[in-house]
Amino acid sequence: MMRWKKISDAVVRRLPLYLRVLEEAHQSGETKLMSSHELGERAGVSPALVRKDLAWFGEFGKQGVGYEVGYLREELRKILNLDREIRIGLIGVGSLGHALVRYNQQRYAEDSHFNLHIVALFDNDPSKVHRQLDGMLIHPIDALAEVTKQERLQMAIVTVPAAAAQQVADRCVEAGIRAILNFAPAKLVVPAGVYLANADVSLEMQRLAYYLGE
Numbered sequence: 480m481m482r483w484k485k486i487s488d489a490v491v492r493r494l495p496l497y498l499r500v501l502e503e504a505h506q507s508g509e510t511k512l513m514s515s516h517e518l519g520e521r522a523g524v525s526p527a528l529v530r531k532d533l534a535w536f537g538e539f540g541k542q543g544v545g546y547e548v549g550y551l552r553e554e555l556r557k558i559l560n561l562d563r564e565i566r567i568g569l570i571g572v573g574s575l576g577h578a579l580v581r582y583n584q585q586r587y588a589e590d591s592h593f594n595l596h597i598v599a600l601f602d603n604d605p606s607k608v609h610r611q612l613d614g615m616l617i618h619p620i621d622a623l624a625e626v627t628k629q630e631r632l633q634m635a636i637v638t639v640p641a642a643a644a645q646q647v648a649d650r651c652v653e654a655g656i657r658a659i660l661n662f663a664p665a666k667l668v669v670p671a672g673v674y675l676a677n678a679d680v681s682l683e684m685q686r687l688a689y690y691l692g693e
């Protein structure tokens with residue numbers, strides 16, 4: 480969304496934390512007001528930063544009164560484009576890919592507000608393509624551009640081996656996908672206007688291991 484173009488990624492990263500707190504509050508029936516203090520505490524962010532972050536997007540609460548839980552939740556969902564379905568393609572249907580598909584299907588089925596939806600799968604292994612996985616057809620990677628168009632894919636999850644990840648990301652970009660979540664341990668390069676996020680459990684474990692020596 481062009482409207483929020485100048486907002487820093489550090490701010491954008493905190494918005495899902497706020498949304499999670501508000502979703503939990505809403506689900507447990509806390510439908511009234513929440514102060515920036517409480518929202519911050521539950522999200523692990525200072526109250527001043529909560530107020531500053533939200534102020535980028537408008538006036539959501541009254542000073543000294545707090546934020547209305549349901550209203551702010553809806554507004555955050557709109558800001559994050561989560562008020563509509565985001566259609567996702569997953570490339571590399573191996574162990575990790577399969578686990579992510581199962582997790583996504585479960586979340587999508589359980590929660591009617593969970594709008595992140597893996598709707599297309601791709602692989603290049605002849606023993607996998609044209610077969611079904613959990614009710615979804617696995618397309619050959621060569622069909623990426625065509626299926627992206629057909630299925631209106633906006634985001635891709637990359638779970639191929641590291642050596643194939645850049646080439647797969649390039650194909651995603653060519654197909655018109657503008658958001659890529661990469662799980663391969665590879666430093667990917669994407670052009671301006673395409674957004675890349677990397678998830679790496681090994682790096683997190685290595686970081687934690689450092690503290691075990693203390």
Ligand SMILES: NC(=O)c1ccc[n+]([C@@H]2O[C@H](COP(=O)([O-])OP(=O)(O)OC[C@H]3O[C@@H](n4cnc5c(N)ncnc54)[C@H](O)[C@@H]3O)[C@@H](O)[C@H]2O)c1
Nearest residue numbers: 571572573574575602603604639640641643663678679680
């Ligand atoms: N980020 C993390 O925390 C994390 C955790 C585990 C694994 N990984 C990484 O995720 C990736 C997948 O791991 P895995 O254990 O599921 O591997 P896997 O071998 O089980 O699955 C990889 C899949 O990618 C497919 N593939 C290979 N090249 C392809 C290409 N060019 N186009 C389309 N599909 C292609 C393979 O056929 C296979 O189905 C690896 O890069 C691994 O290092 C990351």
